[in-house]
Every structure is written in C-alpha cells, then in structure tokens.
Amino acid sequence: AAGVIQSPRHLIKEKRETATLKCYPIPRHDTVYWYQQGPGQDPQFLISFYEKMQSDKGSIPDRFSAQQFSDYHSELNMSSLELGDSALYFCASSLVGQGLSSGYTFGSGTRLTVV
Amino acid sequence: QKEVEQDPGPLSVPEGAIVSLNCTYSNSAFQYFMWYRQYSRKGPELLMYTYSSGNKEDGRFTAQVDKSSKYISLFIRDSQPSDSATYLCAMNGGTSYGKLTFGQGTILTVHP
Numbered sequence: 001a002a003g004v005i006q007s008p009r010h011l012i013k014e015k016r017e018t019a020t021l022k023c024y025p026i027p028r029h030d031t032v033y034w035y036q037q038g039p040g041q042d043p044q045f046l047i048s049f050y051e052k053m054q055s056d057k058g059s060i061p062d063r064f065s066a067q068q069f070s071d072y073h074s075e076l077n078m079s080s081l082e083l084g085d086s087a088l089y090f091c092a093s094s095l096v097g098q099g100l101s102s103g104y105t106f107g108s109g110t111r112l113t114v115v
Numbered sequence: 116q117k118e119v120e121q122d123p124g125p126l127s128v129p130e131g132a133i134v135s136l137n138c139t140y141s142n143s144a145f146q147y148f149m150w151y152r153q154y155s156r157k158g159p160e161l162l163m164y165t166y167s168s169g170n171k172e173d174g175r176f177t178a179q180v181d182k183s184s185k186y187i188s189l190f191i192r193d194s195q196p197s198d199s200a201t202y203l204c205a206m207n208g209g210t211s212y213g214k215l216t217f218g219q220g221t222i223l224t225v226h227p
Binding site for chain 1: 121156157158159160161203213214215216217218219220
C-alpha cells in the first residue's frame with residue numbers, strides 16, 4: 001500500500017541557508033501534519049493543513065513556512081537555518097473522520113543536519 | 116510542565132517478559148489515546164488506539180486508559196526481540212484533524 005513519501009531523506013545545510021522539505025501524503029488523504037523530532041526528543045507539532053488551508057499551528061518558528069498544494073502534497077520551507085534546527089522532520093497524513101481511529105500515517109522523515 | 120509525561124526508561128527485559136509502559140497527562144481535553152512504535156530512523160507506526168476508559172486488547176498488546184487518573188498504559192505480553200523500539204504515547208483533543216501531543220518515548224530492548 002502507498003505510504004507517506006518524504007524527500008529528501010537526508011539533507012545537510014550550512015547555517016543561514018534555506019531548506020525545503022517535501023511531503024506526499026497517502027492518496028485521498030486530505031490532511032497533512034508536520035512534526036519536528038530532535039535527538040532523543042518526542043515529536044513536536046509544527047503545523048497542519050486540511051484541504052490546502054492551514055488548520056492548526058504549533059511551535060513553528062517564524063523562519064519556517066509551509067503550504068499544501070492542489071495535489072495535496074506539502075512543502076516545509078526553512079530559512080536562516082540554525083544549528084538547533086538539526087532534527088528529524090516527519091510528515092503525517094490522515095483522512096478527516098478516519099484520522100483518529102486509524103491514526104495518522106507517518107513518513108520515514110527527513111533528517112536535516114545544519115553545520 | 117509537559118502536557119504528557121512518559122516514563123523515559125530505558126527498559127531492558129528478557130524475551131518472554133511482560134512489559135509495562137506508562138504515561139500521565141494533565142490536559143482534560145484529551146479524548147483519544149494512542150501508542151506508537153518507532154524503530155530507529157523510521158517514522159512512528161500506530162500500535163493501539165483507544166477512546167474510552169478501560170482496556171483494549173490486540174494480540175500481545177493491551178492498552179489501558181484511566182481518564183479519572185489521567186493515566187494510560189501499554190502492556191506487551193511475551194515480549195520478543197522484534198519489539199525492541201521506542202514506544203511513544205500520543206493524545207488528541209478530539210478534533211478529527213487535530214494535532215497529536217506525544218510523550219517523550221520509552222526505549223525498550225528485549226534481549227534473547
């Protein structure tokens with residue numbers, strides 16, 4: 001079965017550079033979530049989109065922005081990167097009405113390293 | 116104080132042991148409770164989902180919720196080396212597209 005696809009799997013950037021992370025949800029899923037997981041930390045919610053509109057916002061820095069496109073894929077744009085942004089970034093998708101009983105399906109993540 | 120507190124472990128048990136993983140929470144708005152398993156370098160994978168207080172069993176796994184005490188548990192019976200992973204509890208306030216709030220995760224190692 002198709003899963004949540006994230007690209008790239010690994011990304012190395014220098015401080016103050018910009019990074020773009022992509023997420024392709026499960027087909028027909030209408031909601032996308034972004035989480036940040038630091039080393040040894042639990043995933044922290046960043047932002048979510050339902051039907052291409054922002055539905056909730058968590059602890060996302062102002063340097064980060066995200067959007068969901070007409071084909072439901074989502075991109076997380078990160079500017080002025082800092083060392084502390086090094087983390088695993090997960091995308092998850094769900095279908096409203098089924099999201100909770102079936103859980104959200106997570107991708108394998110993008111590991112961002114800022115040097 | 117974090118909304119969800121999870122016993123950090125790590126836990127190391129022999130194969131066949133019963134494992135107990137626990138989380139407490141402070142937000143009364145949480146209505147849905149989940150347990151995720153995360154292998155190294157992988158995304159979290161849903162193990163169990165519960166809504167009401169009580170027990171829910173699925174094979175070797177039992178999820179327990181006590182809303183009055185704001186306490187949830189996951190029991191693993193007859194643990195196997197393949198169960199070695201990080202286990203995360205997660206909660207949601209009840210909206211169908213709402214965010215999940217995770218516990219810190221417990222690293223479990225089951226040795227043969």
